[in-house]
Amino acid sequence: MIKVTFLPANITVESTEGSSLLEAARAAGVYVETPCGGKGTCQKCEVKIIAVDNEKKKTVLICQTKVPNHPITVELQKSADAKGQFENFEDPTKYLSEDKTQFLKKINLSVAPAALLDGLSDADRFTKAFLKAVDCQSVDIPLNVLVALPEKLRENNGEITAYYYLDNNIAFCVSIISYSSFGIAVDIGTTTVALWLVDLETRKVLASHNAYNSQVECGLDVISRINYAKKNLGELKNRILKTINELIASVCKDAQIESNKILCVSLAGNTTMTHLLLGINPEYIRLSPYTPVVFQPQIYSAAQIGISVCENAPVLIAPAVGSYVGGDITSGLLCTELANKPTELILFIDIGTNGEIVLGNNDFIFACACSAGPAFEGGGIKHGVRAQTGAIERVAINEGKLEVYTIGGAPAIGICGSGIISAIAELFKNGIIDSAGKFSDGNGEYILCKGSQGKPDITISETDIENFVRAKGAIFSACQTMLDSVGMSFNDVGKVYVAGGFGRFLDLDDARVVGLLPRVANDKYLFLGNSSVIGAYLTLVSEEHRNKEQDLARKITYMDLSNEPKYMYHYTGALFLPHTDKELFE
């Protein structure tokens, strides 16, 4: 078997010589765009190949290349698209500075040996050495660390490595057992959960996995979850823990590490998701005066919350700023200029089950949320699926001829967010649906993919389109309302950051055809991908970013759209394709 390593995700798989490199990429779970279906015609899958024992790089099309007889490394290209500057968000290290200070710290101690009748216990001598080396008021030694202490002290003549963090000037000793330290960054979305495993020494992402939030069965959006929680709070807590813990098992398996070596957890999620994870009743988020139980949870240990990593691992939860603007947004903003000193007006749009909009510059930051529903993640759409192999991600109708592209070129299993946008844009451009989203022929649905072998057709229906239009309408009108409230317009915006799990595959033209994104110069658009998980990664590996996040949370002013009289007006106009005011998109 030949080892094939894919960068920047740094995932290695074993393949047989002569097999398809595209297959190896799929086995690695690495996404490669192949709209031509692997025929070598679209050139989208261009990569650089490096033989492990040879520094020379070779540029090839992944779909046309076979696995050689020696180990290779495959560098996936930074995707670039003429229609917008797609950033390579698979390399989150680009956001990091030279300052490598992390929340979880490591110290090597030389603890004095035990001496007869000096009145010093093991714990006393460890504490003494620790307080000499670390500037803090006291050191908290959890019981399991104390239990491990006597053997660790004697194993190596008092030479001991301690991982710890500081909180309120007290050092909490997380582990003296581990000789390597890993962390996880997690985005808890209402629909999808993304989890990265990070080597805290190198700050590299070792593995990543996504899964549906298993709470989805209990309601598609936050309001239905809050309602469900009235009687089933414990179930919702257990469901999200199950999803997270299964993802932890998956990344640990991929990277072949034990989960108890994960010594730090960084989570970002919306306010309701954070409440549910902690088992806190989210009801008061929904009831006037819309007060969450907690915006910034204190640091609890993984064991206290129920996350299956090292018991004492601190869990950093990104601070929320409002009932519907959660830690996923403060976290995501770390990928934008708002985290520093912006020189222009910044618009940040996070497209998920909830749409969150942030508008700010160096003087102010406003944030608001609107309920988009899960359409962008394939929810509430009859044949909707999460972005995954086999999901229809792009649709083209050329002179009446339908072309359907799936992720990985695999047989279609359903349609994901970008596919829905693309399909609706094509249907509208070709006059198959009108600006109200109704089928001109009165059919009520359109077949994207004929079912075979007893499987049903994959279709898009008027109901799907209605759901989508409400979703995009909510987001677009929220942007308008925020700009209105500060007396500005889209023309004043210097940069538009678009975040969301599907962001990478979003076609700007399509987004404007359907009225999701406004007319702003293409080069002002920046697609971040899942900025929430990136932000969780950044706070995990960089104290600097954790401080920035705290600053952001303090600076952001939460705006409640339901208090903004203009929101309904804008929303009504946005319930058309693209909008009643077409100029906004031309």
Place this chain on the structure above:
Amino acid sequence: MIKVTFLPANITVESTEGSSLLEAARAAGVYVETPCGGKGTCQKCEVKIIAVDNEKKKTVLICQTKVPNHPITVELQKSADAKGQFENFEDPTKYLSEDKTQFLKKINLSVAPAALLDGLSDADRFTKAFLKAVDCQSVDIPLNVLVALPEKLRENNGEITAYYYLDNNIAFCVSIISYSSFGIAVDIGTTTVALWLVDLETRKVLASHNAYNSQVECGLDVISRINYAKKNLGELKNRILKTINELIASVCKDAQIESNKILCVSLAGNTTMTHLLLGINPEYIRLSPYTPVVFQPQIYSAAQIGISVCENAPVLIAPAVGSYVGGDITSGLLCTELANKPTELILFIDIGTNGEIVLGNNDFIFACACSAGPAFEGGGIKHGVRAQTGAIERVAINEGKLEVYTIGGAPAIGICGSGIISAIAELFKNGIIDSAGKFSDGNGEYILCKGSQGKPDITISETDIENFVRAKGAIFSACQTMLDSVGMSFNDVGKVYVAGGFGRFLDLDDARVVGLLPRVANDKYLFLGNSSVIGAYLTLVSEEHRNKEQDLARKITYMDLSNEPKYMYHYTGALFLPHTDKELFE
């Protein structure tokens, strides 16, 4: 049913009118001395009776009194004995001062109501109110308190009662649910565990229970436990937790309270017992240089340790001062003048499976330990039992006629510590055994109680006597060695405190006949009973005593007897009845 309340233990039971008051006392688990077997001849069970609706006190013999037709309170007398000042250690409140400050604190807060868009979550408003009322750096809100917070805040318009404690200037919020607070004081003996349930508001002891430490099956003394722990550390931890948690269930049942209302735990035990409770390997206590893993454990929560009370309840563990002088001794010393400013030389003798001796005055405090074995608690004695109803506690041989007294006057089930001392003293005084502990008639054993209905005889054998002589020899010679080391003798001692679960029933004359206690004026002896559990009680209900305990731990100098050349010399002399140097006991 008529309510009968026994003071000072304050235990109430229900009895039928006309039934025996002695039976009611037994049902209440209150110990009443009835050497005459309830015949009204010994006068030992004199008590004061007060009708609840009538202030008049009446002095009666409990064994000759019947339960009247109205509720009564029975005041048990302070036992007084011409042979020594037996203190009424069932009323531990006598050690308390006016200062009612406790480790666990209570605060009533008025938390501001939730307001629209003020940016304050429930946790923020609670924290604000707390920090306004309590002088500390920050407040730690455990997850289960946070979970309870929203309902508690809204239940009573923000009026909320919080129980908390301060550690390192941080307030740890233990509960906002409980409207009453209880605590437990626990003495973890090698052989016996004593547990008191305390009302923290009134500082009253509501109920108390004793049980064998279920680790007894794994070895009778600390050395055998340490050896057993090599392969079965987890088992020993689980066994002591089981004993403690069963005792908690018993006291809660007695007092009819829920165990989750127990918000604070105060424990005292020897160094090995503390290690085992925490699941810490005690091996290094036994191996040179005899270094415990921890002398003063930090404050862990009950849930972290596995004690079945309120999850967040802080667990105060009395500080140990040496490998074999543990927190039970620092705790016990709170009952002596050493906790204050002693004006004379104090000798403290704790007679248990380990014997611990403390010698001190206002200038120095020395402490040492010797292995006595479990003989004083009925262990290692063929028919030995713990002090309980039916245990032979006193033996008299008058003109060849044997009299045997059992606790509660019940049929004999075995012989407890005081019974063993009494029996050996009588056998020796009557020439049945010689000063080497051998039976003059060569029989090898003496029948204390003929077995009936197929039950075996209750006997005392030469092996029992040997075990006992080694035990008393160890303790007596330890006292001698300590006095030697500071150039003093028994004549210089101003007060002798004798502690141990059996202490109340100890006959000073018998103790000197067998050579356990030296010739010191009777009025210098003070019997404390289980001073370890009393000390645990004191630190639970009084911050002043907790501070005194910390001071004691700092002041005490640990003396390792195995380093004292004179110890063996003294020990050899003490292996006789009473001693090779008989003058010490005359």
